[in-house]
Amino acid sequence: MSRLIVQMQMSVDGCVSSDVPRSRWQLWDWGPDWPWTPDAxxxxxxLFASASGILLSRPMVSEGYLDHWRRTAQQHPNDPDYAFAARIGQLPKVVVTHREPATAWPGTTVITGDFAEAVRRAKDSVDGDLICFGGAGFATALLDHGLVDELQLxxxxxxxxxxxxxxxxxLAADRLxxxxxxSTDCGILITRWLPAAGRQSR
Incomplete structure (x- = not known):
């Protein structure tokens, strides 16, 4: 079974999104202007170079994650800064969902059924690190079920x-x-955490 690495962007006050219209907490909105410095x-x-697969939530794929990074890779074909975009297209992708999608997603494997069991099957499907990108609810469910082997914030x-x-x-009684x-020159602090031992998947 591979390791599941959850990677999230977070504000300094602990949020992964903002309900405040004027908030500009996130340096990069995934658009064409990338203000991250070379070290970040x-x-x-x-992260992508060392990964063996990508785990995605159904909403993430439905909202255009794969199409967005496919276009980005095409726009920056030989730029090492955007090597991750091409890597997203190359890596095996697994989508965990409680119901079958209405349309097929090229290059993806869909696993349905019980959430925890479906994620374990996803981890079994690759030999190496499985990196995860999804919304707050998806990340919370993974943490609550003890399925996360490393959390990158x-x-x-x-x-x-x-x-x-x-x-x-x-998770209030847990310690990571x-x-x-x-630290990076653009101000982002990259942290890596090991979840509480009792919650790590086996």
Whole structure:
């Protein structure tokens, strides 16, 4: 079974989105202007270079994650900063959902059924690290079920005010172990955490 690595962008006040219209907590909105400095870009690319597969939530795929990065890869075909975009297209992708999608997604495997069991099957489907991208609800469910082997938080130097968070009350008694924390020139703090031992998947 592979390791599941959940990577999330987070505000300095602990949110992964903002309900405040004027908030500019996230340095990069995934658009064409990428304000990250070379050190932050390099670390992001390292994550994809070492991965063996990608786990996605159904809403993430339905909302155009794969199409967006496919276009980005085509726009930057030989740019090492955007190597991750091409890598997204190359890696096996697994979508976990409780129901079959209405349309097929090229290059993806869809696993349905019980959430925890479906994620374990996804982890069994690759030999190596499986990196996960999804919304707050998806990340919360993975953490609550003890399915996360490593949590990577890119803490942006902005304040969300209030918005979605990924840590539920069920985790209030847990303590995470800090594996690494690296500051970057653009102000993002890249942190890597090991979830509480009792919650790690086996």
């Amino acid at each position: 870009r390099a670390r992001f690319n390292e 890119y803490i942006n130097p902005g304040i969300a005010g209030h918005g979605a968070q990924i840590f539920s009350d069920a 172990t800090l594996l690494d924390a690296t």
